[in-house]
Amino acid sequence: MIIMKVKKIPMRMCLGCQEMKPKKELIRVVRSPEGEISIDMTGKKAGRGAYICKNKECLEKAIKAKRFEKALEVKISEEIYKKLREDLSNE
Template sequence: MRQCVGCQEMKSKKEMLRVIKTAEDEIILDTTGRKNGRGAYLCFSKECLLKARKNRGLERSLKTAIPPEVYDSLEKELDELGTK
């Protein structure tokens, strides 16, 4: 079970999206759930990403400041995943 950094709900790994900070300090979506790096989990909803942005849940979990353009790119990637 993992906790969403947006809504704080506990769900299984398969029901969640993993966001990681790589060794190169790059923040990316890990669609496979197997990439190396410090991870945080989000539900597959835009609302949870917006909540995580507002309450700085991703920043706390990944232990780094996240620029606004990274949130924008995560939002676009989340939209693309939702349309598949």
């Protein structure tokens, strides 16, 4: 008898709705070891990550509550928020 190993799905919390969701469904914003903030579509970049659902309400909620800044421990430029908004409207 062959027992299939169940692959564990990595879960992450969305900064907007505060719900745990599969990592693959979320957008990762990462702070590199050099302190640069970027949007990581692959989920593989080195650095501290913060996750957000692919929906506008979650993004706006997270921005309003400054959750990205708390999670990444750094001031986030309006440029990054603008890029995130654009990425979400393209989804």
